Amino acid sequence: MKRLNIQILLTGNELMLGDIVDSNSAMIAQQLKNIGVNIQRKVTVADELSDLVDEIRHMSKQADILIINGGLGPTIDDLTAQALAQATKVELNDNSEALSHLTAWCQQRNTPLAYPNLKQIHLPSNVKIIANPIGSAVGFMSHFQECDIYCTPGVPHELERMMNEEIIPLIKKKIPDGQQYHVIRSQTFGYGESSIQALLDKKMPEWPKEIELGFRAAMPFLEVKLACAREEHAPLLTSTQQKVANLLGDHLIFPIEKNSHTMAEHVLALLNRNKLKATFAESCTGGLISSLLTNISGSSNVFEAGFVTYSNHMKTKMLDVKPATLEKFGAVSKQVVIEMAQGALKKSNADLVIAVSGIAGPNGGTTEKPVGSVWIAWGSNKQIETKYFCLKGNRKYFQKMVATRALDLIRRVLIDSQEIPHYMK
Amino acid sequence: MKRLNIQILLTGNELMLGDIVDSNSAMIAQQLKNIGVNIQRKVTVADELSDLVDEIRHMSKQADILIINGGLGPTIDDLTAQALAQATKVELNDNSEALSHLTAWCQQRNTPLAYPNLKQIHLPSNVKIIANPIGSAVGFMSHFQECDIYCTPGVPHELERMMNEEIIPLIKKKIPDGQQYHVIRSQTFGYGESSIQALLDKKMPEWPKEIELGFRAAMPFLEVKLACAREEHAPLLTSTQQKVANLLGDHLIFPIEKNSHTMAEHVLALLNRNKLKATFAESCTGGLISSLLTNISGSSNVFEAGFVTYSNHMKTKMLDVKPATLEKFGAVSKQVVIEMAQGALKKSNADLVIAVSGIAGPNGGTTEKPVGSVWIAWGSNKQIETKYFCLKGNRKYFQKMVATRALDLIRRVLIDSQEIPHYMK
Numbered sequence: 001m002k003r004l005n006i007q008i009l010l011t012g013n014e015l016m017l018g019d020i021v022d023s024n025s026a027m028i029a030q031q032l033k034n035i036g037v038n039i040q041r042k043v044t045v046a047d048e049l050s051d052l053v054d055e056i057r058h059m060s061k062q063a064d065i066l067i068i069n070g071g072l073g074p075t076i077d078d079l080t081a082q083a084l085a086q087a088t089k090v091e092l093n094d095n096s097e098a099l100s101h102l103t104a105w106c107q108q109r110n111t112p113l114a115y116p117n118l119k120q121i122h123l124p125s126n127v128k129i130i131a132n133p134i135g136s137a138v139g140f141m142s143h144f145q146e147c148d149i150y151c152t153p154g155v156p157h158e159l160e161r162m163m164n165e166e167i168i169p170l171i172k173k174k175i176p177d178g179q180q181y182h183v184i185r186s187q188t189f190g191y192g193e194s195s196i197q198a199l200l201d202k203k204m205p206e207w208p209k210e211i212e213l214g215f216r217a218a219m220p221f222l223e224v225k226l227a228c229a230r231e232e233h234a235p236l237l238t239s240t241q242q243k244v245a246n247l248l249g250d251h252l253i254f255p256i257e258k259n260s261h262t263m264a265e266h267v268l269a270l271l272n273r274n275k276l277k278a279t280f281a282e283s284c285t286g287g288l289i290s291s292l293l294t295n296i297s298g299s300s301n302v303f304e305a306g307f308v309t310y311s312n313h314m315k316t317k318m319l320d321v322k323p324a325t326l327e328k329f330g331a332v333s334k335q336v337v338i339e340m341a342q343g344a345l346k347k348s349n350a351d352l353v354i355a356v357s358g359i360a361g362p363n364g365g366t367t368e369k370p371v372g373s374v375w376i377a378w379g380s381n382k383q384i385e386t387k388y389f390c391l392k393g394n395r396k397y398f399q400k401m402v403a404t405r406a407l408d409l410i411r412r413v414l415i416d417s418q419e420i421p422h423y424m425k
Numbered sequence: 426m427k428r429l430n431i432q433i434l435l436t437g438n439e440l441m442l443g444d445i446v447d448s449n450s451a452m453i454a455q456q457l458k459n460i461g462v463n464i465q466r467k468v469t470v471a472d473e474l475s476d477l478v479d480e481i482r483h484m485s486k487q488a489d490i491l492i493i494n495g496g497l498g499p500t501i502d503d504l505t506a507q508a509l510a511q512a513t514k515v516e517l518n519d520n521s522e523a524l525s526h527l528t529a530w531c532q533q534r535n536t537p538l539a540y541p542n543l544k545q546i547h548l549p550s551n552v553k554i555i556a557n558p559i560g561s562a563v564g565f566m567s568h569f570q571e572c573d574i575y576c577t578p579g580v581p582h583e584l585e586r587m588m589n590e591e592i593i594p595l596i597k598k599k600i601p602d603g604q605q606y607h608v609i610r611s612q613t614f615g616y617g618e619s620s621i622q623a624l625l626d627k628k629m630p631e632w633p634k635e636i637e638l639g640f641r642a643a644m645p646f647l648e649v650k651l652a653c654a655r656e657e658h659a660p661l662l663t664s665t666q667q668k669v670a671n672l673l674g675d676h677l678i679f680p681i682e683k684n685s686h687t688m689a690e691h692v693l694a695l696l697n698r699n700k701l702k703a704t705f706a707e708s709c710t711g712g713l714i715s716s717l718l719t720n721i722s723g724s725s726n727v728f729e730a731g732f733v734t735y736s737n738h739m740k741t742k743m744l745d746v747k748p749a750t751l752e753k754f755g756a757v758s759k760q761v762v763i764e765m766a767q768g769a770l771k772k773s774n775a776d777l778v779i780a781v782s783g784i785a786g787p788n789g790g791t792t793e794k795p796v797g798s799v800w801i802a803w804g805s806n807k808q809i810e811t812k813y814f815c816l817k818g819n820r821k822y823f824q825k826m827v828a829t830r831a832l833d834l835i836r837r838v839l840i841d842s843q844e845i846p847h848y849m850k
């Protein structure tokens with residue numbers, strides 16, 4: 001069965017000069033992957049009219065679908081409309097639908113319609129307009145040499161929305177029967193790819209062959225993807241996902257609010273819901289955990305203070321860690337993180353606490369406590385738990401992983417999880 | 426005068442699937458820009474032999490130089506050598522130079538030469554080997570249809586080094602006379618592009634026409650670039666750079682150690698050099714300043730503690746800010762940041778301090794103190810200075826800019842700067 005040939009043409013001098021890295025085409029590829037199709041070929045050119053015309057002609061001859069990205073703006077080097085008109089040999093006209101959009105867009109912003117913007121309504125006469133609910137430039141589509149051509153804005157969030165809401169549904173209709181795709185994605189934390197694979201091999205030995213299993217690493221998270229290619233298997237997809245979800249338990253992080261993405265955002269939402277406050281006593285993460293929470297709007301509802309106690313002396317001075325404890329067990333020890341946690345709870349009046357002390361490296365390790373060693377304490381005045389980890393990886397990886405595990409442990413307290421996370425086994 | 430036509434062919438399924446974002450081509454573009462040439466066209470395809478062969482033939486017909494990136498590895502989907510052989514109609518042979526490299530590479534790592542690796546020495550018979558001092562796959566070059574074809578590894582740091590050390594010098598030789606390029610780049614902080622332009626227009630009205638001025642925004646820094654196209658103008662370039670440097674003064678951040686890149690790294694190196702310690706009292710930046718310093722190895726020499734005092738109550742409890750001061754002037758005030766700074770110095774025994782209090786938004790602003798307002802205090806026990814800023818931009822921009830300005834103010838104390846930075850005028 002012939003697969004859809006989808007190609008992308010990216011335009012922009014800044015892409016050719018290396019001033020910006022192209023993330024738009026990766027985003028388009030991900031969205032297409034969700035409906036089971038891949039990009040065949042991707043071409044990037046500078047803002048040169050003749051190059052654009054040549055590429056449009058050449059690519060539309062090969063492709064079933066051509067997505068052109070960029071060059072819809074009001075400036076002189078935005079050439080997509082002009083190039084498409086020339087390539088497909090049609091006139092440029094003032095498009096009334098585009099004009100209405102632009103007029104409304106300016107009115108909303110209380111700005112006059114500037115002369116350069118009028119360039120954005122000068123479009124090939126035969127195009128269909130594609131709505132852009134958040135930007136001044138509409139998208140548009142054309143058909144040429146049996147190829148559907150979609151012209152899309154270069155601004156990433158405008159592109160993302162236009163693809164999701166308008167273009168992906170149109171492309172989906174073009175996918176031949178039996179190549180349709182249904183996908184369920186879930187965000188997990190705590191398992192690696194091979195450990196999830198091993199778990200499923202063991203617990204679901206009769207994996208349905210109609211359901212495809214996939215992973216995507218987005219450090220420190222792992223995205224698990226289940227997919228099937230036929231509408232008739234959609235119920236099987238749902239029931240398989242349910243089984244997988246049961247096996248993964250609290251490793252599966254369902255978004256608890258629509259915009260919750262990072263672990264800190266999950267924790268913030270849960271703290272808010274439970275009307276609780278957290279505090280952090282950080283040695284080896286040096287303020288990172290506090291920073292992850294406070295870069296989210298609304299964090300002041302759930303966070304009053306953090307203690308960055310880098311030296312031994314300051315652990316004593318700020319958190320009342322006993323000098324004898326430091327002396328006897330060393331800064332990276334169960335006893336010290338417990339006293340740090342108790343001190344932080346006492347000094348901050350918070351309900352929940354995380355305390356971490358470890359060796360981020362690359363220097364400072366010993367045979368007994370190598371680089372990567374870390375003690376985490378977490379809990380409340382009722383109960384403080386501790387755990388030792390030894391993580392491999394560089395300093396940044398270490399700090400990020402320690403911070404995320406610490407936040408995950410607090411998340412598990414907040415959802416009253418009865419499981420032992422995989423990384424603690 | 427005809428300009429060099431340089432094209433890039435990127436190969437890799439992971440690029441087509443959107444699993445990784447291509448940053449290699451931006452890196453190549455930046456390196457080429459340093460010698461004054463641009464990329465004309467960029468094509469990305471999946472690992473399909475026939476597609477690769479077609480692209481190599483088509484691109485080498487148009488281009489003077491074709492850089493192929495990726496597909497040099499040992500696995501079945503690494504097809505570059507095979508595609509190049511087929512496109513240029515030569516045989517694949519075992520290459521003895523590549524074999525010596527691979528043998529030495531395995532010996533150094535004490536690993537046996539595995540069978541799949543032998544694929545990496547099976548190369549078109551007419552290629553010249555390009556050294557790869559850090560990876561198992563050598564690069565290689567060929568000449569076809571009057572085009573120099575360079576095959577390069579996909580691993581970014583291997584590519585970067587091979588480009589810098591081997592390929593860029595070869596491309597440089599191909600650049601026609603009068604298109605040669607000499608470049609001096611400097612990192613600056615505190616000026617915007619238009620303010621540097623205005624300064625130079627005013628102070629250097631007779632700007633030499635042989636010297637090209639360029640900028641590259643790398644938030645929060647601004648890179649200033651001077652360039653000339655002829656060897657004979659190199660002395661003029663140096664003297665012009667000297668004049669520009671004098672005008673920019675301490676806004677120009679010369680790297681004080683070879684690997685100093687971020688503002689925090691500059692500050693860390695300067696603190697080390699002066700054997701001084703710093704502390705941070707953070708409200709609106711919520712631990713970010715501490716985190717920026719402590720994610721650098723060696724920070725424990727210059728940093729003992731940070732205070733993340735998010736609520737008013739904790740400013741009092743942790744830093745002895747007087748409740749009356751908070752009551753009278755509000756948390757975002759000169760008086761409060763002074764007391765925060767004094768408290769942090771007293772509680773930490775540090776030599777230098779930064780204290781910040783502001784409204785990161787998007788909520789919490791008032792008419793008097795809108796979102797973006799921030800007071801910064803900095804200095805030592807001898808002298809504490811303060812400044813109010815109002816920054817436009819979202820929460821992340823606000824926190825990053827406040828942190829960088831705060832660190833810059835400490836940097837200026839450490840280099841005993843007598844200037845007033847542009848952002849304080």
